[in-house]
Amino acid sequence: MSYEQVRQTDPATADALEGEVKRQENTLAMIASENHVSEAVLEAQGSELTNKYAEGYPGERYYAGCGPADAVESLAIERAKELWGAEHVNVQPHSGTQANTGVYLAMLEPGDKILSLELEHGGHLSHGHPANFTGKTYKVEQYEVDAETGYIDYEGIKAQAEAFEPDIIVSGYSAYPREVDFERIQEAADAVDAYHLADIAHITGLVAAGVHRSPVGVADFVTGSTHKTIRAGRGGIIMCGEEHAGAIDAAVFPGAQGGPLMHNIAGKAVGFNEALSPDFEDYAQQVVDNAEALGSRLQEHGFSLVSGGTDTHLVLIDLRDSHPDTTGTVAEEALEEVGIVLNKNTVPGETRSPFNPSGIRAGTPALTTRGFDEAACERVADIIYRVVDAPDDEDLKAEAAAEVEELCAAYPLYDREGSLVDFE
Structure with a gap:
């Protein structure tokens, strides 16, 4: 993408933008929540819709001149309904966290109870962490993964729910490498007459493609991000049944947000359309296959994986067994030096600080977008092993x-025509 106009008016910002382009082209993005969108999505997000206020919803705006905005948002909504099979969809949340906020505001009162997964065990800040507004507004109790297996303990959740009597149970996680049994969590919610919020921020694309089971039609509310495994415009989404549609829409606007970011919604519409292509199913399956190949090769090198492997787009590596003196921070920094960008991460039973934890998290969505197959991901695993094994060896x-x-050159991010390279 050219930044000629930016350079004319703001050379310093142009330098930073061009630096980011080069960084993405010349490094391997393995942060599990990151991906690369197509130039069509980038163009939509940089469109003139950034100039337009469109408070309200299609056909019911508070400002005039919203015809094109209505068309774009309606396209995003209808495509989302087709992708995930949802009755009602709100595409206005600015992020996955804002989507969760919309559900909480719609269905809870201050002081109500949330039962969710502990952050150190793979949960998310917006599920009730004390530093987040959820932890300040609601009474939160959290469950953990099984310390021995690394898996969700569904019977434990049910027993904890019966003792705590939450108003809402949250499923869906940011660092859990296994497929989630949403039906089991729904059973726990039903047993205590609680709502069930399934946050599929990380797996929206996997669910849309059918390579991960879907909570739509199971949970009362499904939220997610629209820029991770789904590769659409950056933001959030809420899905629910028609009985909750009015409450959700009112909670998003005017409850939690003002005007929607229409340029981001345009990016969502374009990305959702791309995901409706049969090729997207192949992409999503390849993401999972690549994560499995990456994890298996890391295990061959002696790394311990939380839960022993993965069913999804990520692996969570516990360094305490293989490299007890190496923290996640040291590994992250050493890997970034060689061009592999992933993140330090807490692990179940964490014995260090969240700011200097014992694990690293690695995802395959962005690598797969570049065209990586299992063999290429195994090669990446070999590099990770060598660097983590000797982080000070220059x-x-x-x-x-x-x-x-060499890998970046072999798997370029954009082809000569400027379109994302197909993984095939």
């Missing part, structure tokens, strides 16, 4: 950086 890191550079 000669080794120079060799690893050269190999990353």
